[in-house]
Amino acid sequence: MSHSLNIPAIKSLIFKDWFLSRKYIAMYCAGCLFALSFVSLGEWQFVLGTSLLMCLLVGMSNHQIAILIINERKEQTLPFVMSLPITPTDYAFSKLIASAALFCIPGIMVVLITIAVFKFTPVPDGLIPLSVILCTYFLMAYFITWAVGMSIESEGIIIFVMVSFNCMIGPIFYFMGKTPSLSQHFFQPDAVWNSTAIGILIVQWVVIVITISASFFIQSRKKTFL
Amino acid sequence: MQFAIEMTSVFKTYPDFSLDNLHLRLPHGQVMGLVGANGAGKSTTLRLLMGVIKADSGVVEVLGNKLPQGQVAAKQNIGYASEDIRLYKSETLAWHMNFIKNIYPSWDDAYAKDLARKFDIKTEQKIKGFSHGQRVKACLLLILARRPQLVILDEPTTGLDPVARHEVLSELADILRDENRSVLFSSHNTQDVEQLSDTITFLHKGKLLDSQDKEIYLDRWRRVVCTGHIDWGNAPESVTDIKHNGSLHELTIDQFNDTVINQLSNMGLTVASIDRMTLEQIFLANVFSKKRNEVRS
Numbered sequence: 001m002s003h004s005l006n007i008p009a010i011k012s013l014i015f016k017d018w019f020l021s022r023k024y025i026a027m028y029c030a031g032c033l034f035a036l037s038f039v040s041l042g043e044w045q046f047v048l049g050t051s052l053l054m055c056l057l058v059g060m061s062n063h064q065i066a067i068l069i070i071n072e073r074k075e076q077t078l079p080f081v082m083s084l085p086i087t088p089t090d091y092a093f094s095k096l097i098a099s100a101a102l103f104c105i106p107g108i109m110v111v112l113i114t115i116a117v118f119k120f121t122p123v124p125d126g127l128i129p130l131s132v133i134l135c136t137y138f139l140m141a142y143f144i145t146w147a148v149g150m151s152i153e154s155e156g157i158i159i160f161v162m163v164s165f166n167c168m169i170g171p172i173f174y175f176m177g178k179t180p181s182l183s184q185h186f187f188q189p190d191a192v193w194n195s196t197a198i199g200i201l202i203v204q205w206v207v208i209v210i211t212i213s214a215s216f217f218i219q220s221r222k223k224t225f226l
Numbered sequence: 227m228q229f230a231i232e233m234t235s236v237f238k239t240y241p242d243f244s245l246d247n248l249h250l251r252l253p254h255g256q257v258m259g260l261v262g263a264n265g266a267g268k269s270t271t272l273r274l275l276m277g278v279i280k281a282d283s284g285v286v287e288v289l290g291n292k293l294p295q296g297q298v299a300a301k302q303n304i305g306y307a308s309e310d311i312r313l314y315k316s317e318t319l320a321w322h323m324n325f326i327k328n329i330y331p332s333w334d335d336a337y338a339k340d341l342a343r344k345f346d347i348k349t350e351q352k353i354k355g356f357s358h359g360q361r362v363k364a365c366l367l368l369i370l371a372r373r374p375q376l377v378i379l380d381e382p383t384t385g386l387d388p389v390a391r392h393e394v395l396s397e398l399a400d401i402l403r404d405e406n407r408s409v410l411f412s413s414h415n416t417q418d419v420e421q422l423s424d425t426i427t428f429l430h431k432g433k434l435l436d437s438q439d440k441e442i443y444l445d446r447w448r449r450v451v452c453t454g455h456i457d458w459g460n461a462p463e464s465v466t467d468i469k470h471n472g473s474l475h476e477l478t479i480d481q482f483n484d485t486v487i488n489q490l491s492n493m494g495l496t497v498a499s500i501d502r503m504t505l506e507q508i509f510l511a512n513v514f515s516k517k518r519n520e521v522r523s
Contacts, residue, residue: 012329020317083369224280
């Protein structure tokens, strides 16, 4: 089904999603700033602050998918949206932009503040690559869950995907800690962007691009949208 | 563009249901009532017309746009409400009105306010505080105030109390006066269909049983009570049902005319009364006749 996108309607849908999520996003952002406010105060504060930060990022991503995708089906507002002059591809496009902005804008803000905290406090800068890889992992998990949510109507499967990615956080820490080319630089005063760190980031971004493309492909071939 | 809606040889198959070779035409400015029992295919038909379902084969054209390719252009001029549509319950009706206004340049603010007053709904109230009847009226307000050329309604009066149903039907009757607007609405409430439609279409198990002008349709069917001897073996072809009650026989007749009465008289039957039938009686007769034929074949 080839057609040009209905940009004015897509814009309205994006603003609608922003409006509906605004309170939750503000709460998660406030929580992230609170967590970052004490990470540099000492060892236990660092552990507590980073744990809280990760929980909030995971919570924000899962909560957003629940509001933007799952609830739209569960609360039957999807037929209302699809009665508007849009195609399923327009709908997917508006969801992509709204979701990406809703996750990435607060996410990038958190990453930048985290890097600033590392730069201007005694926390070693060597942890920056680890933090960036981890934040990109959250982004990748978010888009895979988003794509599953857009393509599959089962709430159970979406929750399973969310839980699976959350369970992988521990093993990822373990994997990075056991990879000498990464772990040997963690506590150095400068960030080291070697081929291992860059390679992991490239793989993560390739997965993100493939996931989004696959989701659009599936969306455009669906025979029954409601 | 002669027809607001034109479906030609449309097939859509699901694992446990199929829409079978559907041909449907709604001329401009006409009101068509789509009648059928649950599972007849009414909602599937309406969703095909909204482009949210792709037909397996056949052509679906709405307001001159082929679907699903032309669904954006078509939906600019369609107002669609169905019983399974819900609004965002955490927001007010005014917020929804503003949202729709941004998408449809044809939105009429004055008419929207007038409808809110007629329907007695508060635009500043959150949707979660609305009753079912108020939610239905809010949905109708949102589609009617954009002044669409074609209104598609899927069971618009289901679950409404008598007062809300009367208000909704009155407003629908009002909008139907506009000769440029076409309306297709589905219902299993045949009274509503009889009250509002120009044309009636019966669907049963995914098949179109009949589609005709309401007056011709109602005029074509009769219930004839007579005495004498009759059974399926010697009944005229136009008899679709026979009920025996002692010496009285109640015949349901399709394509009624004087010839049928003459045939009955020639068979030695004495006609006691001839009555027009309601749409509900005709619908039931149609469905049961179809079932009987299925059992026979």
